[in-house]
Amino acid sequence: MVSGMDLDLTLVRAFTTTAETLHFGHAAQVLGTSQQALSKRIARLEALLGARLLERAGGVRLTEAGERFLPAAQEALTAGQRAVDAARGDEPVVRIDTWGHLYSPMRTLAHIAETLGRPRLEPGAGRDWPTVAQALLRGDTDLGFGRVHPLPGGAEAGLAHRLVRLEPVDALVSASHPLANADALRPSDLRDSTLWCPAPLTRLDFLRHFADEFKITQRRDGPNLGLEHLVDHVRDDPSCSTLFPADTPLPDDSGLRSIPLIDPTPLYAWSLAWRESGPPPRLDAVLRACAEAGRTRRWLDRTPDRDWLPRTNVEDQ
CATH class of the missing domain: 3.40.190.290 (D-Maltodextrin-Binding Protein; domain 2)
Structure with a gap:
């Protein structure tokens, strides 16, 4: 829970993909969405967390909060995939x-x-x-x-x-x-x-x-x-x-x-x-x-x- 709300993994994935590519256009292409939609997802995540995760001026880069959040965000996505695999009975x-x-x-x-x-x-x-x-x-x-x-x-x-x-x-x-x-x-x-x-x-x-x-x-x-x-x-x-x-x-x-x-x-x-x-x-x-x-x-x-x-x-x- 984040401030009384569930942490949406769709928002988390939008952030991690952008953090890994450091490029909104490339990240949007990977996720199969528009840059505008991607930007809105990250803004929504930042609002939920109450912290700026990415700096957009002069190129994309992680803030200190973004650097701290990224490893845990990647772990959350991995855990989410494990949960899906377990539910499906996948090997x-x-x-x-x-x-x-x-x-x-x-x-x-x-x-x-x-x-x-x-x-x-x-x-x-x-x-x-x-x-x-x-x-x-x-x-x-x-x-x-x-x-x-x-x-x-x-x-x-x-x-x-x-x-x-x-x-x-x-x-x-x-x-x-x-x-x-x-x-x-x-x-x-x-x-x-x-x-x-x-x-x-x-x-x-x-x-x-x-x-x-x-x-x-x-x-x-x-x-x-x-x-x-x-x-x-x-x-x-x-x-x-x-x-x-x-x-x-x-x-x-x-x-x-x-x-x-x-x-x-x-x-x-x-x-x-x-x-x-x-x-x-x-x-x-x-x-x-x-x-x-x-x-x-x-x-x-x-x-x-x-x-x-x-x-x-x-x-x-």
């Missing part, structure tokens, strides 16, 4: 956006989903961590799953995360590569190779720190066109190498070698991320499933003097 669903697709996040998610049972995970494809972070902050998805690292300008502020898995990676080379017959390699052995990066290197925090740490100065990147393109490129270029999860099956192709990396073994960190204000209601169940799957499969085993993690790894935050 509980947790939306989860993944990134790091060439490293096959779905393999790990499949184990988590099997352990979880209910609620059901509904995976979606995120472009990269910055994109998923913004989707989480907007409330467009419930969880993110991939490699979490600091973002420019602290853009991840307002998000929490939990390390789920540390996955060893191998060196992937052509059968014609000079090191192809090695039983194992040190990361520094790759210094004379060109590190192939299957996306712009600015987006590949793990590979960038790996190359810097082990002084691999020759680097090339290209578009992420999927596993087949990555495999074809490495197979056809005996001067290059890349990193690939140790237990991920490769296509049946005798032109490739996957060689264990030792002294140290690089570990790729998979984490679960969510919005601190208004986390998904079934977060505890998902975290328990992650912990149980991790214990069973020893996902978090690590020996500091044997293994390597980038300095920006989530464990260091």
Whole structure:
């Protein structure tokens, strides 16, 4: 109740959509209404609350009251949707956006989903961590799953995360590569190779720190066109190498070698991320499933003097 009146979620949604877009025209389009109607809804909400939530002069921005109200307003909308789902008997669903697709996040998610049972995970494809972070902050998805690292300008502020898995990676080379017959390699052995990066290197925090740490100065990147393109490129270029999860099956192709990396073994960190204000209601169940799957499969085993993690790894935050 607000001043003896029910808080209308239609008004709340008008505010949160405008607060997230900071543009009345865009918000009206998202809501399928007119700017005039949208403005009236927000004015009505402000009158009910007795506080100005948005400043309209010189562009739209949140007032201090609006900043305080926004997280609780988003939670109210989430709770309202849960109530609707419960009344309808809909199966509980947790939306989860993944990134790091060439490293096959779905393999790990499949184990988590099997352990979880209910609620059901509904995976979606995120472009990269910055994109998923913004989707989480907007409330467009419930969880993110991939490699979490600091973002420019602290853009991840307002998000929490939990390390789920540390996955060893191998060196992937052509059968014609000079090191192809090695039983194992040190990361520094790759210094004379060109590190192939299957996306712009600015987006590949793990590979960038790996190359810097082990002084691999020759680097090339290209578009992420999927596993087949990555495999074809490495197979056809005996001067290059890349990193690939140790237990991920490769296509049946005798032109490739996957060689264990030792002294140290690089570990790729998979984490679960969510919005601190208004986390998904079934977060505890998902975290328990992650912990149980991790214990069973020893996902978090690590020996500091044997293994390597980038300095920006989530464990260091």
